[in-house]
Amino acid sequence: MSVDTVIQGGTVVTADDTIEASVAIDEGEIVAVGSRAAMPDAENSVDASGLLVMPGVVDPHVHVDDMFSVDSYETATAAAALGGTTTYIDFAWQAWVGELSIFDAEGTLLEGIERKREKGESALVDYGLHGAITRETQGVLDELPDVLNAGVTSIKMFTAYEHGLSNGFMNRVFKRLADLDGVAVLHTEDPSVCDDLTERFQEEGKGDPEWYPRSRPDYAEAMAAEDAVRMATEAGCRYYGIHTSCRKSAAVLADFREQYGSDMVRAETCTHYTTLTDDVYEELGNKPMIAPPIREQDDVEAMFEHLSRGSLDVVSTDHCGYKTESKDVENWWESTFGANGLQVSLPIFHDAAVNDRGFSYPFLVRTMSRNPARIFGLSKKGAITPGMDADIVLFDPTETYTVTAADNASEADFSIYEGREVTGRVKKTFSRGELVADDGEIVGTPGHGEFVPREIPNWSV
């Protein structure tokens, strides 16, 4: 038997261990992991000496080609490939009409899925979709079974912004999702607290970016998280808290997880909440204006404590591709909310977690690949074992380089990590066996990436 590719000489990282092993790939799948002698003949041989061979990053929180990102699927997936991310999950929106929206009429989640799948035709790596409910309609409750059947098995809801939902309606969605065994994905910030503080600051002329984090305080995030996770667990609905940014909300989620079990409550933080503090608002102005805001050093410590304990499962990016011009405004409240991060998430988090804090490579694989794949029903992603998709990143843990937006494949023309020196660099990225990024260059073909219908996940493992 002869296979397409063998990657040899590297150190394979699993969720529990590191092993010196070769990996054989055929027709896009991993077919063998073992000693070099045990590998079949291959058309291509890839030398991974001195490199880590890791499953591609699975980023479950990415915004592409809509009101929250100027990136196209082509530019976002190029950034992903260069950063070692081989699958991301974007959002299929229920169209609404409003100041923040790009839609001119209300629509359905199924239309949102269709729209994103069309945009996804230029993808370089694979992607999935969360449904995002923005309007309190009977129609959206009625279409949920079809949405889940379309491979969109998680539904995002916001407590804040013009597309936020009331507790009453969220309660109905949780009950419906509980019946269907779907996953609820929650953005939690108490809207009345945040809106009132914002209005005060506007009246007082506090438009400098340093005021921004004070307009969306940690307790407002924790309050809304507590309401939402309480309703979800009461309803028997699985809950995933996105972009947990602070000690207070992480503690709320950890409490409910303790009480209801990890088969009911899961959560993520983002790369920036583990690597930046609110000093960035003085240094970078509105560029790191992200909701929830970047917090304090103690919150960074809390993120690592919870990741280490397992009460936070995942590190995502919340990538939003915005241009500097949308940040270059007089008052922070006129700025766009969000920042790009897909291309550097793995090297930045690796440097902070492994090099600075002594976490292991398997920890990196758990939080960035295995856990998000399992939590979101991507059964062929997130591990290097036979039968899985050959989504593989070759990573040099010793190469040092400086992050700069000049390297961005994203349409976004700045980096909130500009000038940061990191040790650890992505050398090659394979998507289902095809080399898509090689030493900082895109070598894959747009259109290779596919929409991945996700299964109803099993949270008991």
Ligand SMILES: [Zn+2]
């Ligand atoms: Zn987001």
